[in-house]
Amino acid sequence: MSTNRRGFLKGLVGAGAGAAATGVAGCAPDISPAPVLDATKDSSGRVVLKVSRYPDLARPGGAVTLRVEGEEQNLLVMHPQGTQYAVVSNTCTHSGCPLGFEDGEAICPCHLSRFALDGRVTHPPARAPLSTYTSSYDSEADELTIDFVAGEVGFPAVVGGKVFFPFTDFPQLRTAGGRVQGTPQGYGKLIFVFALEDGSYSAVDSICTHAKCPVRYREAETDLYCDCHFSRFTRTGEVTQGPATRPLTKFTVTSDATGVTVTIV
Ligand code: FES
Ligand code: FES
Structure with a gap:
Protein backbone atom coordinates (compact mmCIF):
# COMPACT_ATOMS: atom_id res chain seq x y z
CA MET A 1 0.00 0.00 0.00
CA SER A 2 1.20 3.50 -0.76
CA THR A 3 2.05 5.51 2.33
CA ASN A 4 3.84 8.48 0.81
CA ARG A 5 0.81 10.28 -0.58
CA ARG A 6 -1.53 12.21 1.62
CA GLY A 7 -4.96 13.69 1.36
CA PHE A 8 -4.92 17.11 3.00
CA LEU A 9 -7.21 17.16 6.01
CA LYS A 10 -8.88 20.44 6.69
CA GLY A 11 -10.37 19.89 10.11
CA LEU A 12 -12.99 18.23 12.20
CA VAL A 13 -16.34 19.81 12.96
CA GLY A 14 -19.24 18.58 15.01
CA ALA A 15 -22.14 16.31 14.20
CA GLY A 16 -24.56 19.21 14.29
CA ALA A 17 -22.60 20.92 11.55
CA GLY A 18 -22.82 17.77 9.45
CA ALA A 19 -26.57 17.67 9.76
CA ALA A 20 -26.86 21.35 9.06
CA ALA A 21 -24.67 21.02 5.99
CA THR A 22 -27.14 18.65 4.44
CA GLY A 23 -30.18 20.58 5.60
CA VAL A 24 -31.83 17.65 7.36
CA ALA A 25 -34.25 18.27 10.18
CA GLY A 26 -36.20 16.03 12.51
CA CYS A 27 -33.55 13.43 13.33
CA ALA A 28 -34.16 11.11 16.27
CA PRO A 29 -32.62 12.80 19.31
CA ASP A 30 -30.64 9.77 20.56
CA ILE A 31 -28.81 9.01 17.29
CA SER A 32 -26.42 11.50 15.74
CA PRO A 33 -24.87 11.61 12.29
CA ALA A 34 -21.15 10.86 12.45
CA PRO A 35 -19.01 14.02 12.96
CA VAL A 36 -17.68 15.61 9.80
CA LEU A 37 -14.09 15.56 8.63
CA ASP A 38 -12.96 17.48 5.53
CA ALA A 39 -10.30 16.07 3.21
CA THR A 40 -8.93 16.34 -0.30
CA LYS A 41 -7.71 13.56 -2.57
CA ASP A 42 -4.06 13.22 -3.47
CA SER A 43 -2.87 13.09 -7.06
CA SER A 44 -3.66 9.37 -7.19
CA GLY A 45 -7.30 9.87 -6.31
CA ARG A 46 -6.93 8.63 -2.74
CA VAL A 47 -7.47 10.03 0.73
CA VAL A 48 -5.08 8.82 3.43
CA LEU A 49 -6.13 9.29 7.06
CA LYS A 50 -3.72 9.00 9.98
CA VAL A 51 -6.34 7.35 12.13
CA SER A 52 -4.93 8.22 15.57
CA ARG A 53 -5.38 11.92 14.82
CA TYR A 54 -9.14 11.49 14.80
CA PRO A 55 -10.47 10.10 18.11
CA ASP A 56 -13.99 9.69 16.69
CA LEU A 57 -12.58 7.25 14.15
CA ALA A 58 -9.73 5.76 16.19
CA ARG A 59 -11.97 4.21 18.84
CA PRO A 60 -13.54 0.85 17.97
CA GLY A 61 -17.21 1.54 17.33
CA GLY A 62 -16.37 5.02 16.06
CA ALA A 63 -17.08 6.65 12.72
CA VAL A 64 -16.69 9.93 10.88
CA THR A 65 -18.41 11.55 7.94
CA LEU A 66 -15.78 12.30 5.32
CA ARG A 67 -16.45 15.32 3.14
CA VAL A 68 -14.05 15.08 0.20
CA GLU A 69 -13.43 18.00 -2.11
CA GLY A 70 -14.73 17.24 -5.60
CA GLU A 71 -16.92 14.31 -4.48
CA GLU A 72 -20.66 14.84 -4.60
CA GLN A 73 -21.35 12.29 -1.90
CA ASN A 74 -20.06 12.35 1.66
CA LEU A 75 -18.68 9.08 2.97
CA LEU A 76 -19.29 7.27 6.23
CA VAL A 77 -15.98 5.85 7.45
CA MET A 78 -16.69 3.17 10.08
CA HIS A 79 -14.38 1.46 12.54
CA PRO A 80 -16.35 -1.49 13.88
CA GLN A 81 -13.48 -3.22 15.69
CA GLY A 82 -9.72 -3.84 15.83
CA THR A 83 -8.14 -3.07 12.47
CA GLN A 84 -11.40 -3.40 10.55
CA TYR A 85 -12.70 -0.38 8.66
CA ALA A 86 -15.44 0.05 6.09
CA VAL A 87 -16.46 2.96 3.92
CA VAL A 88 -19.91 3.60 2.41
CA SER A 89 -21.79 6.60 1.07
CA ASN A 90 -23.22 8.71 3.87
CA THR A 91 -26.55 9.50 2.27
CA CYS A 92 -29.46 7.34 3.36
CA THR A 93 -31.11 5.86 0.28
CA HIS A 94 -34.56 6.41 1.80
CA SER A 95 -34.72 10.21 1.88
CA GLY A 96 -31.15 11.41 2.01
CA CYS A 97 -30.38 11.91 5.72
CA PRO A 98 -26.75 11.63 6.90
CA LEU A 99 -26.01 8.44 8.79
CA GLY A 100 -24.62 7.56 12.19
CA PHE A 101 -22.91 4.36 13.31
CA GLU A 102 -24.17 2.10 16.07
CA ASP A 103 -23.71 -1.57 16.99
CA GLY A 104 -21.64 -2.30 13.90
CA GLU A 105 -24.12 -0.85 11.42
CA ALA A 106 -24.81 2.45 9.72
CA ILE A 107 -28.07 3.83 11.06
CA CYS A 108 -30.23 6.65 9.80
CA PRO A 109 -31.42 9.03 12.49
CA CYS A 110 -34.42 10.12 10.43
CA HIS A 111 -36.49 6.93 10.10
CA LEU A 112 -34.10 4.32 11.49
CA SER A 113 -33.04 2.47 8.37
CA ARG A 114 -29.97 0.36 9.02
CA PHE A 115 -27.20 -0.79 6.68
CA ALA A 116 -24.49 -3.46 7.04
CA LEU A 117 -20.81 -2.65 6.60
CA ASP A 118 -21.07 -3.71 2.94
CA GLY A 119 -23.92 -1.27 2.32
CA ARG A 120 -26.79 -3.81 2.35
CA VAL A 121 -30.07 -2.72 3.86
CA THR A 122 -30.70 -4.61 7.10
CA HIS A 123 -33.72 -2.60 8.24
CA PRO A 124 -36.24 -0.58 6.20
CA PRO A 125 -37.70 1.83 5.18
CA ALA A 126 -34.65 2.19 2.88
CA ARG A 127 -34.69 -0.38 0.08
CA ALA A 128 -31.55 0.40 -1.90
CA PRO A 129 -28.03 -0.33 -0.65
CA LEU A 130 -25.40 2.29 0.06
CA SER A 131 -22.48 2.66 -2.34
CA THR A 132 -19.25 1.15 -1.04
CA TYR A 133 -15.68 2.39 -1.41
CA THR A 134 -12.40 0.51 -1.50
CA SER A 135 -10.25 1.06 1.58
CA SER A 136 -7.22 -0.52 3.24
CA TYR A 137 -5.64 -0.05 6.64
CA ASP A 138 -1.90 -0.13 7.23
CA SER A 139 -1.56 -0.95 10.92
CA GLU A 140 2.17 -0.16 11.06
CA ALA A 141 1.67 3.33 9.69
CA ASP A 142 -1.78 3.63 11.29
CA GLU A 143 -3.08 4.88 7.94
CA LEU A 144 -6.43 4.24 6.33
CA THR A 145 -6.40 4.71 2.56
CA ILE A 146 -9.66 5.28 0.73
CA ASP A 147 -9.39 4.77 -3.01
CA PHE A 148 -11.84 6.71 -5.19
CA VAL A 149 -10.59 5.34 -8.50
CA ALA A 150 -10.23 1.63 -7.74
CA GLY A 151 -11.58 -0.62 -10.45
CA GLU A 152 -12.72 -4.18 -10.91
CA VAL A 153 -10.10 -6.83 -11.50
CA GLY A 154 -10.27 -7.92 -15.12
CA PHE A 155 -12.19 -4.87 -16.29
CA PRO A 156 -10.40 -2.45 -18.63
CA ALA A 157 -8.77 0.55 -16.94
CA VAL A 158 -8.78 4.19 -17.97
CA VAL A 159 -5.71 4.87 -20.09
CA GLY A 160 -5.18 8.39 -21.40
CA GLY A 161 -8.73 9.29 -20.44
S1 FES B 1 -31.80 8.79 -6.13
FE1 FES B 1 -33.92 9.30 -6.12
S2 FES B 1 -34.65 8.34 -7.91
FE2 FES B 1 -32.58 7.91 -7.89
S1 FES C 1 -34.02 9.16 5.36
FE1 FES C 1 -33.06 7.43 6.22
S2 FES C 1 -34.63 6.16 6.93
FE2 FES C 1 -35.63 7.86 6.05
Missing part, protein backbone atom coordinates in the same frame (compact mmCIF):
# COMPACT_ATOMS: atom_id res chain seq x y z
CA LYS A 162 -10.23 6.40 -22.42
CA VAL A 163 -11.43 2.87 -21.78
CA PHE A 164 -11.00 0.41 -24.64
CA PHE A 165 -13.18 -2.69 -24.96
CA PRO A 166 -11.66 -5.04 -27.55
CA PHE A 167 -14.21 -7.21 -29.35
CA THR A 168 -12.02 -10.22 -28.65
CA ASP A 169 -12.69 -9.79 -24.91
CA PHE A 170 -16.16 -8.28 -25.15
CA PRO A 171 -17.84 -10.01 -28.12
CA GLN A 172 -21.29 -8.99 -26.84
CA LEU A 173 -20.55 -5.47 -28.08
CA ARG A 174 -20.60 -6.80 -31.65
CA THR A 175 -24.26 -7.70 -31.24
CA ALA A 176 -27.21 -5.30 -31.19
CA GLY A 177 -28.60 -5.30 -27.66
CA GLY A 178 -25.25 -6.30 -26.19
CA ARG A 179 -24.09 -4.75 -22.93
CA VAL A 180 -20.96 -4.44 -20.79
CA GLN A 181 -20.94 -3.02 -17.27
CA GLY A 182 -18.17 -2.62 -14.75
CA THR A 183 -15.91 -0.24 -12.86
CA PRO A 184 -12.77 0.90 -14.69
CA GLN A 185 -9.62 1.44 -12.64
CA GLY A 186 -8.98 5.17 -12.80
CA TYR A 187 -12.66 6.09 -12.77
CA GLY A 188 -13.87 4.21 -9.70
CA LYS A 189 -17.57 4.16 -10.58
CA LEU A 190 -19.75 1.70 -12.43
CA ILE A 191 -20.39 2.46 -16.10
CA PHE A 192 -22.64 0.83 -18.69
CA VAL A 193 -21.82 0.36 -22.37
CA PHE A 194 -24.62 -0.61 -24.76
CA ALA A 195 -24.59 -1.79 -28.38
CA LEU A 196 -27.84 -0.32 -29.65
CA GLU A 197 -30.16 -1.76 -32.27
CA ASP A 198 -29.37 1.03 -34.79
CA GLY A 199 -25.71 0.02 -34.80
CA SER A 200 -24.55 2.88 -32.57
CA TYR A 201 -23.13 2.66 -29.05
CA SER A 202 -24.01 4.37 -25.80
CA ALA A 203 -22.04 4.63 -22.56
CA VAL A 204 -23.45 6.15 -19.38
CA ASP A 205 -22.57 6.58 -15.74
CA SER A 206 -24.47 4.73 -13.01
CA ILE A 207 -25.17 7.60 -10.60
CA CYS A 208 -28.82 8.65 -10.50
CA THR A 209 -29.17 12.38 -11.01
CA HIS A 210 -31.92 12.68 -8.43
CA ALA A 211 -30.09 11.92 -5.18
CA LYS A 212 -26.99 9.98 -6.28
CA CYS A 213 -28.14 6.40 -5.72
CA PRO A 214 -26.67 3.82 -8.13
CA VAL A 215 -28.91 2.75 -11.00
CA ARG A 216 -29.07 -0.85 -12.25
CA TYR A 217 -29.84 -2.32 -15.64
CA ARG A 218 -33.12 -4.21 -16.00
CA GLU A 219 -32.98 -6.85 -18.69
CA ALA A 220 -36.73 -7.24 -19.24
CA GLU A 221 -37.43 -3.49 -19.40
CA THR A 222 -34.13 -2.66 -21.19
CA ASP A 223 -33.81 0.40 -18.98
CA LEU A 224 -31.72 1.74 -16.12
CA TYR A 225 -33.61 1.85 -12.85
CA CYS A 226 -33.02 3.57 -9.52
CA ASP A 227 -34.27 1.60 -6.55
CA CYS A 228 -34.20 4.63 -4.25
CA HIS A 229 -37.13 6.61 -5.65
CA PHE A 230 -37.90 4.71 -8.86
CA SER A 231 -36.45 6.98 -11.54
CA ARG A 232 -35.97 5.32 -14.91
CA PHE A 233 -33.56 6.11 -17.72
CA THR A 234 -33.09 4.83 -21.27
CA ARG A 235 -29.88 3.12 -22.29
CA THR A 236 -28.75 6.49 -23.64
CA GLY A 237 -29.33 8.07 -20.23
CA GLU A 238 -32.57 9.98 -20.89
CA VAL A 239 -35.11 10.24 -18.06
CA THR A 240 -38.34 8.37 -18.72
CA GLN A 241 -39.67 8.52 -15.18
CA GLY A 242 -38.88 10.95 -12.33
CA PRO A 243 -38.27 12.22 -9.78
CA ALA A 244 -34.94 12.60 -11.62
CA THR A 245 -35.12 15.41 -14.17
CA ARG A 246 -31.61 15.32 -15.63
CA PRO A 247 -30.11 12.60 -17.82
CA LEU A 248 -27.36 10.32 -16.62
CA THR A 249 -23.82 11.43 -17.41
CA LYS A 250 -23.09 10.30 -20.97
CA PHE A 251 -19.68 9.41 -22.34
CA THR A 252 -18.49 9.75 -25.92
CA VAL A 253 -18.18 6.37 -27.64
CA THR A 254 -16.35 5.47 -30.83
CA SER A 255 -15.77 2.11 -32.48
CA ASP A 256 -13.62 0.53 -35.14
CA ALA A 257 -12.96 -2.97 -36.39
CA THR A 258 -11.12 -3.90 -33.20
CA GLY A 259 -13.41 -2.66 -30.46
CA VAL A 260 -15.24 0.12 -28.66
CA THR A 261 -13.61 3.13 -27.00
CA VAL A 262 -15.33 5.13 -24.25
CA THR A 263 -13.92 8.55 -23.44
CA ILE A 264 -14.16 9.10 -19.70
CA VAL A 265 -12.48 12.52 -19.37
